[in-house]
Amino acid sequence: MVIFIFQGIWLFIDDLAGKGLGIVIIGKFLFYYMPSLVDKVLPLTVLLSSILTFGTFAENYEFAAMKASGISLQRGMRSLIVYVIFLGGVTFFFANNVIPKSEQKTYNLRRNIAKVKPAAAITEGVFSDFEGTGEGMNIKVDKKYGEQDRFLDNVIIHKKTKQSINNTVIKAEAGELISSEDSDIIQLVLKDGNYYEELISKSTKEKRKHPFAKSKFETYTINIDVSELNNQDFDEDRNVTTDKMKNVGRLIKDIDSLKKNNLEKVEAFSKNIVTRMGAFYNPAKIDSTKRKQSNTNLIKDVVQNDVDDLVKQNKPKTDSIETIDQLLSKLKEYQHTQTINRAKNSVSSILTTVVAKKDELQKRFKFYNSHILSLHKKYALAFSCIILFFVGAPLGAIIRKGGLGLPMVIAIVLFLTYYFIGVFAGNYAKEGNIHPALGAWLSTLIMLPLGIFLTKRATADRGLTGFGHIIDIVKGFFKKKEKVSEK
Template identity: 25%
Template sequence: MTKSLIGPFIFALSVVIFVFLFQFLIKSLDQFVGKGLSIWLIIQLISLNLAWMLTLAVPMAMLVSSLMAYGSLASGNEITIMKASGISLPRLMIPLIVFSFVMFYLMIRFNNDILPEANHRARILLFDISKTKPTFILEAGKFSDDLNGVQILVKKTFPNSNNIEGVYIYSYSDPENKTLITSKNGDISFSTDFKKVIMNLNDGEIHQLNVKDVNSKYRNVKFEKHRLTFDAEGFGFQNSNENTFSRGDRELSAGAMNLVVDSLKNARDNLDNKFRETLLKEIISMQRLNFRDTIITKPVILVPDMNTDGTIKSNKTGLTTYYDSLRNMIRVFFNKKNEFKNIEIQSQQLVKQIDSYDVEIYKKFSIPFACVVFALLGAPLGYRVKKGGFGIAAGLSLLFFLLYWVCLIGGEKLADRALVSPFTGMWIANIIIGLLGLYLMFKSS
């Protein structure tokens, strides 16, 4: 039984990876065209992106292979004969379940050891490619401003050489001096390190005029040979230092993300402690206001004391002192309100970050477990369909994989919005598909 699984599994895995790879190339094609990237560099980028493709392709291949294997057995009445001999469908599924748990373990190791590093290197490589300027190309009759500070126009180029004819170079790097260089012919090339563009011009003129000084003289210099060098930094591909790039949540293992989550939880606890301490101080301050000292038990006529000059002496009663303290306390409370609000916002942001990392941690285990879930679904589904062809298996697999993917993405969105826990969001797809598989398995038995 195991041999009948491995063949369809490898075939289905190859087909699914090819589909993902084709989609990736179509999506990223505009980033490669015209940048003079080597074949080795493109192969390296594809190899690094195969990691996430493999993560998604293995569970889907498990579903396709189980559908094909058990559908083929059912179409040949082999399962019927085995069931007549007293061998139940769950017993027939033991090799498949063992195989699925082996793949589950291998994919957990892959997702924690290989996938984060591949994602990190792929992101850096894509960044390096994105900042690489398109290859410097001169087209006859069109101005080129790919080089900083100059515009170049040539009348004629030659496809099999670097020779050019009818050259006009307008320099605007110096705002005071306008310079125009003309040449009948020459050649253009890159330096060996791709950091300079070198132009060798023949039989030409240099026209220069200072536009800021009206008294300056127009300069006209003729030359037989003249060499120009321009800065071409960025035209050649350059690797970035990996140590200068921070890692995102998809570029970390589950263990590394757990450490980040612990530090975020400590930061949140510190904020909560700060909030409680600040609130406690305000409560103690308010309790210092003693109402019993300011209670009026009978009407009192307050006669103000007079100064010798006829003005009233400042004489605060206990009641007015209390109200002054109360006003101060209200003012302090409203000032502290903003501080409390800031603490609350910071705490909410930390909770969102914690949930985001928890989602990625659970995802590293829930997607590999889909191998087991799809094995539980594929075998009874293949038995009921009783057709082992790749077309039917691929169609049914695509349908259930889309259902699984919708549940997974939906759960992730709900977890990010704190509507469900990260565990529920990441495992709800496995629970739904797994229960459906168990139902079909016992129904077929």
């Protein structure tokens, strides 16, 4: 736990350092952060402790004494098996109740710490929103540097009206935050920039011209009232919930809601596209997941539809089936180009809509997959403790080494294998490349056959690698050949 806490400190060093925070706030942050480390710490702890314990037993010939007394390895492990099963149940309770609360407390505390000083709330490369600071605004900077990040490069500010409308834009090449410990006002001094303001006109005719005012400045000072920020309550909670902040009951409910909502979105979008195309006369029979249509075929479908409309206007109805070329030949020459251009424009518009909608749907399904992944991870964490015990205990009995030497190395290698398989599987599951349930269980399922294999070998008093019987088979094969050659 101590090792992972130090890793966490380095991850969040930007949130904690240079903010003037007391030791109580930093201690509270680490206390809230510790439960979220359990999914990494506990499996490694069970694996390492079981290898050390049973390795020490085997090294000191305790197992030999047990077997001489008629006590098998399974019987010697019986009490620990009961304990590990109980530990798995406690782990599930912890993952379902404590970790979600911990994630929410950590998130809220980080947000509240970030609001202590405006420089801390400004993120490089993105617009940072300042609400409740006397004057609402969005600030974006390319770079922060200097003492406490007080100097800013390439500043863009969108100032808000009372209706939260951005009608003023300020751009400056550089900026500086000047503050005093005794004052609730921070000065943002901008240098070498331009000021743009949209003018609100009462006349409809003038509004169509979109009038605005522009001015250039060498130095421009903005006063930011931070009285509310300085009185920030670090324990303030926000109703922000992610998949990691939910228990099993909430996850199951939200997964069902997200699934229905996503299907409704897809169905509505599919109907909209089919209506706009006007090319599929029986869309209910079309499987959008199997149909892969090229742009050329798509254009032909639209052309066919447009030609049908024009033919109906110029020709009487006919029951014969005609190709696109035949239908185009019945139109006037200038109508050929019109029809094809209409089809191309329709296809281009539809493809643009599909591409834009694709990104939105991918984010929706990624959010949906992350909920399923979090649900199964709670169960997988509990079972991983049990399975890793059956990996570590027989492995320690086989290698017959105690202490923090070889057992530590083996435990870390096995844990890293288990951990990285879980990380890669989780990322694949979020992207939809594999089922989220498999992504949560994959690392545990890979360790399961290893645990069964090691338990069987430890029970039969065999070594870690059993190539002896293979060598015996090869020797026997050559002996038979020698006998045959002698005859």
